[in-house]
Amino acid sequence: MVVINGIKKTYKDDKIAVRNLSFALPKGECFGYLGINGVGKTTEIKMLTGDILPTQGIATLGGFDILTQQLKLRRLIGYCPQLDALIDLLSLREHLELFAKIKGTLSGGNKLKLSVAIAMIGSPTIIFLDEPPTGMDPVSYEFMGDIIADVSTANKESTVVLTTHSMEECEALCTRVGIMVGGRLRCLGSVQHLKSRFSDGFMIDSKLNVPSTEMVGNFYTTTIKTHCPEAADFESRLTRDQVKNYAIIWVNLIDSFGVQENQFTTYDSFLRNTFPNVELLERQNEHCRLKLHDDHQNQSLLLSNVFAKMEAIKHNVALKEYSVCQTSLEKNFNSFASQQDEEKGVPRGMEVKKYV
Ligand SMILES: Nc1ncnc2c1ncn2[C@@H]1O[C@H](COP(=O)(O)OP(=O)(O)OP(=O)(O)O)[C@@H](O)[C@H]1O
Structure with a gap:
């Protein structure tokens, strides 16, 4: 025409x-x-x-x-x-x-x-x-x-x-x-x-599991009590009022943060062992956004392959949900x-x- x-x-x-x-x-x-x-x-x-x-x-x-x-x-x-x-x-x-x-x-x-x-x-x-x-x-x-x-x-x-x-x-x-x-x-x-x-790669938006009470408790027992006995003693030294007024909440928050850090570190290292060039763009609590760069020399970086690998990874890490998308046309x-x-x-x- x-x-x-x-x-x-x-x-x-x-x-x-x-x-x-x-x-x-x-x-x-x-x-x-x-x-x-x-x-x-x-x-x-x-x-x-x-x-x-x-x-x-x-x-x-x-x-x-x-x-x-x-x-x-x-x-x-x-x-x-x-x-x-x-x-x-x-x-x-x-x-x-x-x-x-x-x-x-x-x-x-x-x-x-x-x-x-x-x-x-x-x-x-x-x-x-x-x-x-x-x-x-x-x-x-x-x-x-x-x-x-x-x-x-x-x-x-x-x-x-x-x-x-x-x-x-x-x-x-x-x-x-x-x-x-x-x-x-x-x-x-x-x-x-x-x-x-x-396209110069894929974006992965992920949400890790929110740490459960049991996980937080385990972290306290296995990590804080083992590596930092003074801090573990902290609870026993609190007065009844201090426990009532937030102090115990802070201990829980620190434990929860520790669990999240562990989860993220494990997830991050799985990704880096699986994909050639991973960049962390953003992270907030259990959410994180990563970029898988594609230098167009690695044939494996196809959308289908990325999904297949993510599906394999997800059983080993505390991944609640994730999405993979190609970089936008705007970027191109x-x-x-x-x-x-x-x-x-x-x-x-x-x-x-x-x-x-
Ligand atoms: N009548 C003209 N005489 C001389 N140069 C011109 C004339 N009209 C356009 N140009 C130049 O030709 C080039 C292309 O202009 P054109 O208007 O086709 O661009 P465009 O892609 O449509 O831009 P825009 O997105 O701003 O509309 C520009 O550098 C413009 O300055």
């Missing part, structure tokens, strides 16, 4: 906004374009919708050439631009009539909803949405998400190209995602594929976004020459 072949855009000031972009999208796809500000997403959409001309390359939408068949092509597309540009979509009379009616009555978010609705009118075959959710309230945002999913992935009526800064939106809506850096598409694939390919995106600086120089073979 969308075929892009070697599209490039150089602005007047020699700024290369899009560099030799090539990819294709079938019908029914919801494609998410990710990239930090200024990487070239809007420029790419503007070339496809005919707002601006590419410097180089060809593209077809629904079989129509973006350079020579703009009139036919426009009937196929719906476009919700990033900025409020309703003026481009209406005749002068319609524009005046509409704004005479709505001036001062539509908030920014409502104007945006109107723009999305206009882009969807007539069930266009290809819909371009340039950062549509900015400023939309959560209810409308969810409603818009449902509509996008309906027309693209569910009913296979349209191909949707969505530029966004929201990873959540991409994860929820898009069948495929492309991450753009410095005018180039650096990766393209399903969210799950990108996560598996670029951030690592791509950080490459933006490196992309600022003109790459080899892409130099723009000035002829005077």
Whole structure:
């Protein structure tokens, strides 16, 4: 439905906004374009919708050439631009009539909803949405998400190209995602594929058992009494009032803390003996969050393997519950976004020459 072949855009000031972009999208796809500000997403959409001309390359939408068949092509597309540009979509009379009616009555978010609705009118075959959710309230945002999913992935009526800064939106809506850096598409694939390919590991959220009274008692007998007889004598030296007033509670708390420490140390060492690179990120009482780093050299770090190993470990440690999840798409995106600086120089073979 969308075929892009070697599209490039150089602005007047020699700024290369899009560099030799090539990819294709079938019908029914919801494609998410990710990239930090200024990487070239809007420029790419503007070339496809005919707002601006590419410097180089060809593209077809629904079989129509973006350079020579703009009139036919426009009937196929719906476009919700990033900025409020309703003026481009209406005749002068319609524009005046509409704004005479709505001036001062539509908030920014409502104007945006109107723009999305206009882009969807007539069930266009290809819909371009340039950062549509900015400023939309959560209810409308969810409603818009449902509509996008309906027309693209569910009913296979349209191909949707969505530029966004929201990873959540991409994860929820898009069948495929492309991450753009410095005018180039650096990766393209399903969210799950990108996560598996670029993920740097797994997060494990765990909850250990709350120490039982019996465990606390055992700890007191085996550890405190053995290694610290003075402290063990502490209880017998307390007055009745002291026992009544909290002192005994403190002893119990210290014992309970000791049991928790032992449980955690055992759990931590089991993890470190099982996985190559474990980092403790956070710990509070019986809860802890750990990261299993993946250097992509160890093939065993697959989600299924991590679960299998955790299931084996859990019988040896005081683990009440745990969950394993892949690092988020946001993490992957951030690592791509950080490459933006490196992309600022003109790459080899892409130099723009000035002829005077
Ligand atoms: N008319 C123009 N003339 C010169 N440079 C431009 C023009 N329009 C955009 N650019 C530059 O081209 C690059 C890509 O801009 P573009 O608007 O396509 O980025 P974007 O990824 O859509 O950003 P955002 O997420 O902020 O919308 C930027 O460096 C921008 O400054």
